[in-house]
Amino acid sequence: MPRNAKATKERILDAAEHLFAKHGFDGVTVRQIMSRAGADVALAYYHFKSKRDLFDAALLRRAKTLNELRLAALEAVEKRHPNDPPSIEEIIEAFTRPMLEILNEKPEEWRDYMALVAQVNNSPEWGGKLMTRYFDPVVNRFLDALRLALPGCREEDLYWSYHFLSGALTLTFAETGRLDNLSNGLCLSSDMAATSSRMPQFIAAGFRALCHDSRKPD
Amino acid sequence: MPRNAKATKERILDAAEHLFAKHGFDGVTVRQIMSRAGADVALAYYHFKSKRDLFDAALLRRAKTLNELRLAALEAVEKRHPNDPPSIEEIIEAFTRPMLEILNEKPEEWRDYMALVAQVNNSPEWGGKLMTRYFDPVVNRFLDALRLALPGCREEDLYWSYHFLSGALTLTFAETGRLDNLSNGLCLSSDMAATSSRMPQFIAAGFRALCHDSRKPD
DNA sequence: AAAGTTTTTCAACAAGCGTTGAATTTTATT
DNA sequence: AATAAAATTCAACGCTTGTTGAAAAACTTT
Numbered sequence: 001m002p003r004n005a006k007a008t009k010e011r012i013l014d015a016a017e018h019l020f021a022k023h024g025f026d027g028v029t030v031r032q033i034m035s036r037a038g039a040d041v042a043l044a045y046y047h048f049k050s051k052r053d054l055f056d057a058a059l060l061r062r063a064k065t066l067n068e069l070r071l072a073a074l075e076a077v078e079k080r081h082p083n084d085p086p087s088i089e090e091i092i093e094a095f096t097r098p099m100l101e102i103l104n105e106k107p108e109e110w111r112d113y114m115a116l117v118a119q120v121n122n123s124p125e126w127g128g129k130l131m132t133r134y135f136d137p138v139v140n141r142f143l144d145a146l147r148l149a150l151p152g153c154r155e156e157d158l159y160w161s162y163h164f165l166s167g168a169l170t171l172t173f174a175e176t177g178r179l180d181n182l183s184n185g186l187c188l189s190s191d192m193a194a195t196s197s198r199m200p201q202f203i204a205a206g207f208r209a210l211c212h213d214s215r216k217p218d
Numbered sequence: 219m220p221r222n223a224k225a226t227k228e229r230i231l232d233a234a235e236h237l238f239a240k241h242g243f244d245g246v247t248v249r250q251i252m253s254r255a256g257a258d259v260a261l262a263y264y265h266f267k268s269k270r271d272l273f274d275a276a277l278l279r280r281a282k283t284l285n286e287l288r289l290a291a292l293e294a295v296e297k298r299h300p301n302d303p304p305s306i307e308e309i310i311e312a313f314t315r316p317m318l319e320i321l322n323e324k325p326e327e328w329r330d331y332m333a334l335v336a337q338v339n340n341s342p343e344w345g346g347k348l349m350t351r352y353f354d355p356v357v358n359r360f361l362d363a364l365r366l367a368l369p370g371c372r373e374e375d376l377y378w379s380y381h382f383l384s385g386a387l388t389l390t391f392a393e394t395g396r397l398d399n400l401s402n403g404l405c406l407s408s409d410m411a412a413t414s415s416r417m418p419q420f421i422a423a424g425f426r427a428l429c430h431d432s433r434k435p436d
Numbered sequence: 437a438a439a440g441t442t443t444t445t446c447a448a449c450a451a452g453c454g455t456t457g458a459a460t461t462t463t464a465t466t
Numbered sequence: 467a468a469t470a471a472a473a474t475t476c477a478a479c480g481c482t483t484g485t486t487g488a489a490a491a492a493c494t495t496t
Contacts, residue, residue, distance in 0.1 A: 024242050
């Protein structure tokens with residue numbers, strides 16, 4: 001592969017990521033993407049074979065990295081105390097912190113991607129299939145950890161709890177500005193530090209409340 | 219206004235609601251909508267004046283009803299014990315139950331609408347503006363009630379808690395099928411009864427954990 | 437039954453869509 | 467320096483898009 005072919009491909013993905021995140025799959029034209037990437041329209045079909053495949057490629061590119069970071073964070077927590085299972089807060093943090101950290105390190109690279117995932121996750125059209133394909137293996141790994149931390153928890157409660165977590169996470173990273181309006185500017189959707197301290201607390205409490213030991217009587 | 223003009227307008231809104239909910243604003247053509255409504259394309263522009271205005275009209279139609287039901291539920295709870303403030307669970311339930319009840323009563327009418335709102339809420343493009351316009355007055359009323367139930371709570375924590383609630387609620391009603399895949403069919407996104415018993419518990423616990431009294435030392 | 441409104445139909449518009457094949461330029465290999 | 471391969475450009479295709487103006491039909495009011 002020639003020297004700057006990859007550079008072009010990446011530039012296309014950057015542009016696609018940005019525009020798809022903001023306006024969704026159908027709200028963006030291939031011409032807009034290629035204009036932003038500074039390349040000819042036909043190149044989109046040379047490097048990726050269709051608009052739809054370009055969309056998938058944009059989604060896949062960073063999913064791999066995020067999955068690896070999350071797994072590493074979980075394993076680090078598990079090794080910290082080898083005997084007893086980690087707390088729920090620690091597990092949730094291992095899930096959410098990698099997002100916040102990498103967003104802090106390379107905001108210009110990851111901001112759009114997070115919004116893109118948020119949009120996909122809530123889309124009846126793509127949500128089920130794509131999120132399952134790209135993220136469920138790692139999510140299942142986290143659910144295993146949570147099962148150990150919540151002995152006797154009913155399976156349904158565990159899944160629903162994760163679902164609520166996913167929704168909260170997703171809306172937060174969508175950065176729609178709703179929160180800013182509602183709070184008259186007191187809270188900013190873009191303030192990820194505000195999230196990082198609050199989300200694990202909020203979510204862990206939810207898990208604890210819902211996933212009590214079903215083997216014991218109430 | 220002639221007898222069945224309103225009927226046509228409603229049929230158009232039904233079709234728009236359904237298709238917009240499934241594929242988003244840009245994923246749907248006016249021709250598709252009018253074909254589903256069984257009416258000529260030009261009628262869309264006669265009754266509503268543009269595609270965008272039709273979208274807004276579809277969103278607005280049921281928002282009014284939902285807001286009224288929520289307010290009524292909140293006032294009912296408040297009147298139940300006139301002296302002390304209602305519990306957080308009761309307030310959250312007053313917010314979520316109307317959705318679930320009306321979904322139970324008239325599923326074919328409301329199912330699409332809930333998914334539509336879910337999609338809008340997570341859209342960086344429309345989310346901030348539209349949700350603010352149609353729902354924030356009632357949301358502020360609920361936040362007032364929560365302030366009473368959580369004395370000394372920091373304002374930021376309250377707003378972020380609501381944000382997490384909104385995200386969890388939203389993803390649940392988007393019915394993307396993700397939960398079904400993740401749980402291998404054990405949980406169904408469409409099972410609203412499963413939500414109604416779990417969401418208030420989960421969310422109320424989150425509020426409690428995050429919105430402690432900031433005036434007292436930890 | 438005539439006149440006036442409101443609703444519906446029909447046909448068309450300019451613009452933009454995703455996509456493609458062939459020609460051309462750039463890079464890698466011999 | 468010649469040859470092969472990869473990357474890029476250009477121009478175009480058939481089709482669909484949101485939208486509109488004028489004519490026809492349905493309905494109300496006189």
